[in-house]
Amino acid sequence: MQKTSLLLSAFLLAALVGSLLSTSSCKHDPLVTGIDPVDTTGTNNPNDPVDTSGWPCSPDSVYFAYQILPILVSNCAMEGCHSAASHKEGVNLTSYAKVLSTGEVKAGQLKGDFWESITSNKPDKRMPPPPASPLSQEQIDLIRTWILQGAKDLTCNPGYGGCSTEAMSFSADIQPILKSSCTGCHGGTNPQGGIELVTYSGVVQMAQNGKLLGSVKKETGYIAMPPAGNGLTGCSIDRLQAWIDQGMLNN
Numbered sequence: 391m392q393k394t395s396l397l398l399s400a401f402l403l404a405a406l407v408g409s410l411l412s413t414s415s416c417k418h419d420p421l422v423t424g425i426d427p428v429d430t431t432g433t434n435n436p437n438d439p440v441d442t443s444g445w446p447c448s449p450d451s452v453y454f455a456y457q458i459l460p461i462l463v464s465n466c467a468m469e470g471c472h473s474a475a476s477h478k479e480g481v482n483l484t485s486y487a488k489v490l491s492t493g494e495v496k497a498g499q500l501k502g503d504f505w506e507s508i509t510s511n512k513p514d515k516r517m518p519p520p521p522a523s524p525l526s527q528e529q530i531d532l533i534r535t536w537i538l539q540g541a542k543d544l545t546c547n548p549g550y551g552g553c554s555t556e557a558m559s560f561s562a563d564i565q566p567i568l569k570s571s572c573t574g575c576h577g578g579t580n581p582q583g584g585i586e587l588v589t590y591s592g593v594v595q596m597a598q599n600g601k602l603l604g605s606v607k608k609e610t611g612y613i614a615m616p617p618a619g620n621g622l623t624g625c626s627i628d629r630l631q632a633w634i635d636q637g638m639l640n641n
């Protein structure tokens with residue numbers, strides 16, 4: 391009994407100290423589970439070495455921080471839309487807490503404004519609105535599964551057991567990272583900042599001038615990318631770096 395309360399107070403103390411210190415050092419810290427919902431916004435420090443502990447992500451579960459938030463940030467949270475600064479119609483889609491607080495996501499139910507607008511084929515209702523492209527079927531399917539699984543903020547470590555960086559392929563490894571977190575803003579007819587990250591040549595240009603890694607690693611002198619949400623995982627950053635080091639093959 392005493393042991394339990396001792397453990398408990400040690401835990402509380404650790405949690406308190408942790409929250410007083412900067413949030414950046416405990417990115418993959420498994421202590422955060424069991425508390426649901428957890429707002430993990432801004433806790434990713436891309437310069438931390440990839441943590442391979444904790445537990446793996448299950449292919450059967452959808453993880454908000456790694457799979458859903460990047461879609462929302464990349465397709466909805468740009469300036470003038472649902473970013474922290476602009477939040478049109480009061481809707482700010484830059485963190486789990488904020489997405490849930492819209493009251494439009496109905497856990498377990500495919501209804502409500504959120505679901506209806508991303509799946510609508512009426513141009514005046516659809517989100518994101520034209521001229522932006524609608525979400526892809528793959529992205530909608532992921533959001534459907536997330537909602538049906540209870541719209542939770544589950545925790546896992548995408549770098550669990552190690553991060554494979556060997557023989558990176560542009561189409562199989564690099565494009566999926568950019569597609570999930572960047573091309574909603576850096577694609578289409580009017581890419582943000584004039585930077586296009588859909589084609590090989592667009593990506594190579596940003597890799598060669600150092601901005602691709604500088605921005606995702608949030609290094610000084612670069613604009614941190616993506617501009618909201620958790621940032622890329624350490625493993626994704628290592629894979630981008632590896633692709634560059636391996637000669638930026640167009641494979």
Ligand code: HEC
Binds near residue numbers: 469
């Ligand atoms: C919500 C929209 C949005 C998302 C998502 C986004 N960007 Fe950006 N990005 C911008 C805007 C806007 C600018 C131009 C900012 C400026 O010039 O002030 C920019 C600028 C950049 C720059 C130039 C940075 C510099 O220091 O000059 C790079 C490189 C970049 N983005 C890469 C990325 C990558 C890689 C991702 C995905 C991991 C990403 N962006 C995700 C909106 C976005």
